[in-house]
């Protein structure tokens with residue numbers, strides 16, 4: 316389907332084309348090892364095996380004495396081989412000495428003397444008859460797993476217990492599917508990071524937000540770099556957006572420092588004014604544009620490029636809501652492709668309003684669900700965040716508009732609940748024929764909640 320070009324002078328992709336192109340242009344990042352401390356939420360690319368028996372030695376489960384045979388026992392030095400009727404002190408987790416058959420808990424034994432006045436250990440205290448049974452209170456070697464046993468299978472999404480198990484198994488790192496590392500280049504000399512902005516200044520919405528959204532979209536949020544509106548700053552930031560050298564810790568075998576980014580997300584500078592440098596910077600670096608504008612609103616100036624070193628650069632418009640819509644349209648499929656995931660589906664919701672046509676462009680409208688109908692949110696200007704902050708999802712309104720009650724394509728927010736499942740056939744609203752203006756049904760819908 317070809318839509319008319321969006322505002323401006325260049326042919327843009329449709330919303331659907333842009334999503335698909337962002338997904339198709341990237342290949343999954345190959346698997347690689349990560350240290351256990353970075354493995355949470357990662358997907359195992361290969362089975363994780365026990366490096367050695369677990370536990371790898373027989374140990375005591377109690378504080379007390381390792382004993383051989385029945386009492387009374389003559390005490391010997393800890394760690395030495397025990398002959399029958401010998402015992403030696405041991406603590407929980409201690410290595411069971413050769414010859415030991417069981418562990419007597421400290422509360423079940425007493426030190427006393429034999430007929431010759433020599434010190435011996437005898438049953439006493441809370442000891443039960445027959446205590447200790449053979450093997451009692453000994454954690455046998457390999458009782459959890461034998462060396463080489465598969466503990467976690469490929470495909471497992473690692474939770475904290477999996478990571479602890481891998482550590483217990485003697486692993487320092489695990490092989491996981493690739494996950495895109497994203498760095499941020501936030502531009503604009505009018506942007507301030509804290510306090511109340513003066514006229515002409517604007518509070519930065521991206522710094523506190525983008526990393527979190529990228530993580531929700533399956534990326535790893537890396538460093539943020541800020542530059543003003545000067546072209547030289549822009550280009551050197553895009554060239555050198557690798558971490559500063561003082562982050563390098565040469566003696567850390569697991570690299571505390573970030574590896575090169577897979578994706579750089581820039582904010583602002585996508586327009587075509589003198590201070591908007593995205594396209595020129597990409598061209599000067601020898602990169603190529605993959606998406607140059609999208610026939611959608613808001614977010615139409617979004618750009619996606621690939622640099623000669625393989626990094627993708629996603630240019631988000633400076634307007635905060637526009638940037639989010641561009642990120643969900645282009646960034647989400649790109650990160651999914653790089654991260655071994657499928658292109659997210661687009662669902663449908665019944666529309667709670669009639670939305671006029673806007674030839675040539677798709678509109679992305681934050682909506683709230685009111686009695687099961689998607690009602691366009693208020694406060695959704697490209698520079699506003701209030702509508703999105705309270706939204707249940709985003710409607711993808713086609714250029715020809717939507718009739719009241721008609722099903723409209725929609726997607727859930729990365730931080731929100733999934734869209735409600737479509738209702739059964741009988742109570743599913745009918746798809747109204749496109750472009751056919753119908754009168755709004757005067758059915759028994761209570762709109763009072765919309766005023767809330």
Ligand SMILES: Nc1nc2c(c(=O)[nH]1)N[C@H]1C(S)=C(S)[C@@H](COP(=O)(O)OP(=O)(O)OC[C@H]3O[C@@H](n4cnc5c(N)ncnc54)[C@H](O)[C@@H]3O)O[C@H]1N2
Nearest residue numbers: 503506517518519520521583584585586591632633634637
């Ligand atoms: N003549 C035209 N002007 C504009 C067009 C157009 O088609 N023709 N499109 C408008 C649309 S739509 C958008 S979106 C913006 C895109 O602008 P840029 O990507 O070049 O972004 P900037 O100009 O740098 O900033 C736009 C706006 O966003 C604010 N901003 C920037 N960074 C932040 C931040 N970190 N936090 C909050 N707000 C930020 C900035 O102050 C501007 O108000 O172009 C329109 N113009």
Ligand code: MOO
Nearest residue numbers: 613614615637697
């Ligand atoms: O398309 Mo702009 O991105 O509306 O704010």
